[in-house]
Amino acid sequence: MRLSRNKKVVAIWDRRDELRKGRAAAETLRTACPGAASVRVELEFRSAAGEAHVPQVFSLFPPAKAHFVYPCPYGDCGGLYDLQAVALQALHGKQRRSRGTLKCAGSRSRDPTIGRPCELQMSYSITLAMERRSHAEELPAAATEP
Numbered sequence: 123m124r125l126s127r128n129k130k131v132v133a134i135w136d137r138r139d140e141l142r143k144g145r146a147a148a149e150t151l152r153t154a155c156p157g158a159a160s161v162r163v164e165l166e167f168r169s170a171a172g173e174a175h176v177p178q179v180f181s182l183f184p185p186a187k188a189h190f191v192y193p194c195p196y197g198d199c200g201g202l203y204d205l206q207a208v209a210l211q212a213l214h215g216k217q218r219r220s221r222g223t224l225k226c227a228g229s230r231s232r233d234p235t236i237g238r239p240c241e242l243q244m245s246y247s248i249t250l251a252m253e254r255r256s257h258a259e260e261l262p263a264a265a266t267e268p
Contacts, residue, residue, distance in 0.1 A: 137193060137200055145189040152184035155213035157252050159184070163205070164247040167195055175242075188213070190248075194226045199240045201228020209248050220248045 151158055161182040167175035175195050182188065190209035194201040203224050212220040223245045231237025 137202070141191060141193065141202075144191055145187050148187040148189040150184065151182050151186050151188045151213075154188040154210060155216070155250070157216070158213065158250055159253040160251045161188075161209070161213070162247075162249040162251070163190065163209070164249075165192060165203070166245045168243045168245070170241070194228050194240060194242060196226075196228075196230055196240060196242065198237075199226060199228040199230045199242070201226040201240050201242075203244050203246075205246060205248070208246075212248055212250060216250070216252070218250055218252075222246055 151161060155161075163180040163182070165178040165180075167177070169175070178192070178195075180192075188210070190205040192203045192205070194203065203226065205224075208220060208222065211217075223243060226240040226242040226244070228240045229237035230240045
């Protein structure tokens with residue numbers, strides 16, 4: 123008799139569906155940071171084996187969803203890089219730039235219950251560009267009245 127391993131196997135399409143749901147539920151950049159003109163997210167990947175990965179760059183503008191969760195670039199890995207808390211902290215603090223490094227917590231194999239840890243390192247840079255205020259907006263209301 124075979125016994126179940128009692129571990130949940132997450133398929134790649136389930137991961138994509140979860141990302142889609144998270145993006146749909148996220149607030150817009152305009153709501154998250156009203157003064158933001160754009161946010162640029164740059165991702166660079168480094169593996170211990172020296173494999174080359176193409177850097178990824180994402181640009182978000184005020185109507186876009188403020189969702190900062192990205193899948194591991196390995197097709198056989200179910201890991202995610204969750205920058206949501208870091209990005210929102212930077213947006214709310216109006217930090218112009220935030221940088222750091224994360225390691226993928228996913229596993230690489232067709233069967234994640236026996237796969238080896240991915241541990242792909244990702245360096246990120248989040249750059250916030252604020253809207254420029256016109257000279258009239260900077261003047262106090264009393265100064266603009268005749």
